[in-house]
Amino acid sequence: MSIILTVFANSPDGGRGLARDMPVRWALEEAGLAYAVRTVSFTAMKQAEHRRRNPFGQIPAFEETRPEAPPLVLFESGAIVLHLAHSHPGLLPDAPDPRARAVMWIFAALSTVEPPVVERSMAALFEQDRPWHAERLATLHERVHIRLSELAAWLGDEDWLEGAFTAGDLMMVSVLRRLSGSGLLEAHPSIAAYVARAEERPAFRRAFDAQLALFTAARDAPG
Amino acid sequence: MSIILTVFANSPDGGRGLARDMPVRWALEEAGLAYAVRTVSFTAMKQAEHRRRNPFGQIPAFEETRPEAPPLVLFESGAIVLHLAHSHPGLLPDAPDPRARAVMWIFAALSTVEPPVVERSMAALFEQDRPWHAERLATLHERVHIRLSELAAWLGDEDWLEGAFTAGDLMMVSVLRRLSGSGLLEAHPSIAAYVARAEERPAFRRAFDAQLALFTAARDAPG
Numbered sequence: 355m356s357i358i359l360t361v362f363a364n365s366p367d368g369g370r371g372l373a374r375d376m377p378v379r380w381a382l383e384e385a386g387l388a389y390a391v392r393t394v395s396f397t398a399m400k401q402a403e404h405r406r407r408n409p410f411g412q413i414p415a416f417e418e419t420r421p422e423a424p425p426l427v428l429f430e431s432g433a434i435v436l437h438l439a440h441s442h443p444g445l446l447p448d449a450p451d452p453r454a455r456a457v458m459w460i461f462a463a464l465s466t467v468e469p470p471v472v473e474r475s476m477a478a479l480f481e482q483d484r485p486w487h488a489e490r491l492a493t494l495h496e497r498v499h500i501r502l503s504e505l506a507a508w509l510g511d512e513d514w515l516e517g518a519f520t521a522g523d524l525m526m527v528s529v530l531r532r533l534s535g536s537g538l539l540e541a542h543p544s545i546a547a548y549v550a551r552a553e554e555r556p557a558f559r560r561a562f563d564a565q566l567a568l569f570t571a572a573r574d575a576p577g
Numbered sequence: 578m579s580i581i582l583t584v585f586a587n588s589p590d591g592g593r594g595l596a597r598d599m600p601v602r603w604a605l606e607e608a609g610l611a612y613a614v615r616t617v618s619f620t621a622m623k624q625a626e627h628r629r630r631n632p633f634g635q636i637p638a639f640e641e642t643r644p645e646a647p648p649l650v651l652f653e654s655g656a657i658v659l660h661l662a663h664s665h666p667g668l669l670p671d672a673p674d675p676r677a678r679a680v681m682w683i684f685a686a687l688s689t690v691e692p693p694v695v696e697r698s699m700a701a702l703f704e705q706d707r708p709w710h711a712e713r714l715a716t717l718h719e720r721v722h723i724r725l726s727e728l729a730a731w732l733g734d735e736d737w738l739e740g741a742f743t744a745g746d747l748m749m750v751s752v753l754r755r756l757s758g759s760g761l762l763e764a765h766p767s768i769a770a771y772v773a774r775a776e777e778r779p780a781f782r783r784a785f786d787a788q789l790a791l792f793t794a795a796r797d798a799p800g
Contacts, residue, residue, distance in 0.1 A: 409731040410689050410724065426674045430688060433681035440677075451649045454663075458656035465653060465687050466633050473696065486709045501633070508632040 356390070357382070360407060360415040361568070363393035369569035370534065371562045374431040375414040377528035379564060381435045381521065383557035385442035391568065432464050432525060439521040446521055459515050459522025467505065468529045470497035475532060495538060502542045509544055513551060527552040579613070580605070583630060583638040584791070586616035592792035593757065594785045597654040598637040600751035602787060604658045604744065606780035608665035614791065655687050655748060662744040669744055682738050682745025690728065691752045693720035698755060718761060725765045732767055736774060750775040 359382070361375040382389050394404050400411040407415035408429035416434045418426040428434050436457065439445035446453050474494040481487050505526075509515065514523045530549050533539045539546045552558060582605070584598040605612050617627050623634040630638035631652035639657045641649040651657050659680065662668035669676050697717040704710050728749075732738065737746045753772050756762045762769045775781060 405727075405730075410685070410727050412689070423674070426677060428677060428681050430681050430684035432684040432688060433677070436680060436684075437677045441673075450664075451646070454649060454651060454656070454660045457659060458651050458653050461653035461655040461659075461687070462633070464684070465655060465691075466635070468688075469692055469695070472692070484709065486707065504628075504633050507628075 355387075356419045357387060358390045358392055358417045358419075360392045360394055360404065360417075361413050361565070363395045363398075364572050365565070365569050369566045369573075370531075371565050372532050372534070373413065373565075376531075376561060376565060377431050377525055378414050378416065378434045378438075379561035380524055380528070380558055381438045381445060383560045384444055384524065384555075385438050386444075387438070387442065391564075393568070393572075431528075432460050435521050435525060436460060445524070447516075447518070452516065455516050456520035456522040459520070460525045463522070463525040463529045467501050467526065468532075470494060470501060471529055471532050474498055474536065474538075478536075498533065498538050499541065502538065502545050506542050506544050509548060511544070513548075519552075519555070523548075523552060578610075579642045580610060581613045581615055581640045581642075583615045583617055583627065583640075584636050584788070586618045586621075587795050588788070588792050592789045592796075593754075594788050595755050595757070596636065596788075599754075599784060599788060600654050600748055601637050601639065601657045601661075602784035603747055603751070603781055604661045604668060606783045607667055607747065607778075608661050609667075610661070610665065614787075616791070616795075654751075655683055658744050658748060659683060668747070670739075670741070675739065678739050679743035679745040682743070683748045686745070686748040686752045690724050690749065691755075693717060693724060694752055694755050697721055697759065697761075701759075721756065721761050722764065725761065725768050729765050729767045732771060734767070736771075742775075742778070746771075746775060 359375060359378060362373055365373045367373055379389075394413065398404055399413065404415070405411055407417070407427055410429070412429065414429070414431060414434065416426075416428045416437075418428075420426075426437075428437060435445075446456050474491070474497075477487070477491055477494055481490065484490075514520070515526065516522060527549050530539065530545065531553075539549065553562075582598060582601060585596055588596045590596055602612075617636065621627055622636065627638070628634055630640070630650055633652070635652065637652070637654060637657065639649075639651045639660075641651075643649075649660075651660055658668075669679050697714070697720075700710070700714055700717055704713065707713075737743070738749065739745060750772050753762065753768065754776075762772065776785075
């Protein structure tokens with residue numbers, strides 16, 4: 355089996371591992387799978403060749419080639435992580451009910467926690483010069499704090515969302531990491547500790563180092 | 578097996594079937610499963626009893642009781658639809674690769690198409706009195722149009738996203754229906770036709786009629 359992951363040629367996160375290839379890299383490392391990387395520029399991402407892999411012109415795209423089968427092409431980080439978790443041990447419980455609960459947390463991360471987190475990032479990036487920026491940012495911060503409080507109440511003093519580490523934690527932490535630098539995580543110590551605990555996993559470190567190496571090489575390339 | 582779905586006591590959509598119980602009701606109908614409904618008020622939704630089912634204090638919540646097993650409790654409409662699609666025939670292809678592609682469209686609906694759609698609804702509802710409302714609404718409309726154009730390019734003249742109808746179409750149409758009344762769908766005739774095609778499915782009609790009957794009964798109840 356050979357896997358190719360399409361990622362940003364120059365990630366706008368400055369090598370902090372906040373782009374959507376990061377949860378996929380992390381899941382690949384947790385599953386012990388080797389993969390190759392294809393890079394796309396912001397321009398190429400919106401052109402026909404990449405849109406054949408992802409009609410919305412986004413990263414990541416995932417291609418899995420196996421002997422005697424057509425390649426499987428997937429986009430959406432949640433779908434790719436779930437595919438890897440279903441196909442390889444280590445990311446989901448085996449029993450159906452605990453498995454459904456772990457998958458539920460992938461959706462909770464992407465559908466319930468991520469929207470205010472991403473809206474906040476977008477507002478911070480693109481609306482700084484608007485007269486209404488401070489007012490809107492305060493509203494968005496409040497929305498993020500509500501979600502973090504609810505998540506902290508669920509987590510209590512557990513290490514992970516459903517007992518052992520699952521793909522649900524992987525996706526939730528990937529979403530929460532997008533708050534790094536905002537100061538918002540620090541108001542919720544148990545959530546900050548949850549993120550730090552996940553970042554200590556060897557598979558996370560390998561994934562982080564791989565994206566950082568790519569970012570650094572692109573930044574330092576001549577021309 | 579017995580299934581209980583927790584939904585809004587008084588849906589803010591006025592009976593148009595735009596709340597997040599609708600894709601779950603629809604999936605239950607496609608799978609031919611009977612279910613009971615529990616209603617929660619906006620107040621009760623944020624209290625401890627409901628938060629044991631959904632820590633984020635949202636609807637829907639899903640409870641499946643089977644003999645000799647503890648109940649399975651799930652939240653997140655995407656996770657519930659996926660659980661139903663995995664447990665019952667008719668909502669996902671059997672072959673692994675087509676199945677992964679169909680699941681991918683559930684994520685695409687929720688993670689890529691829904692965010693600008695929901696941001697637009699929220700802006701239209703809660704920001705009408707702000708001096709910057711028109712400017713922000715125009716930006717959000719443009720973001721929605723981009724996603725609809727990309728989706729239309731993928732769909733071409735096909736009936737469904739991946740050949741036959743799947744849970745991916747069910748979730749995509751559920752998201753697109755949140756644009757009804759905005760006039761935005763009408764600018765993309767193939768997408769409007771795609772939504773109409775899905776709404777003609779008998780399972781959709783049954784789900785729609787059930788939520789409308791509940792809404793009407795609550796509206797007409799004394800006191």
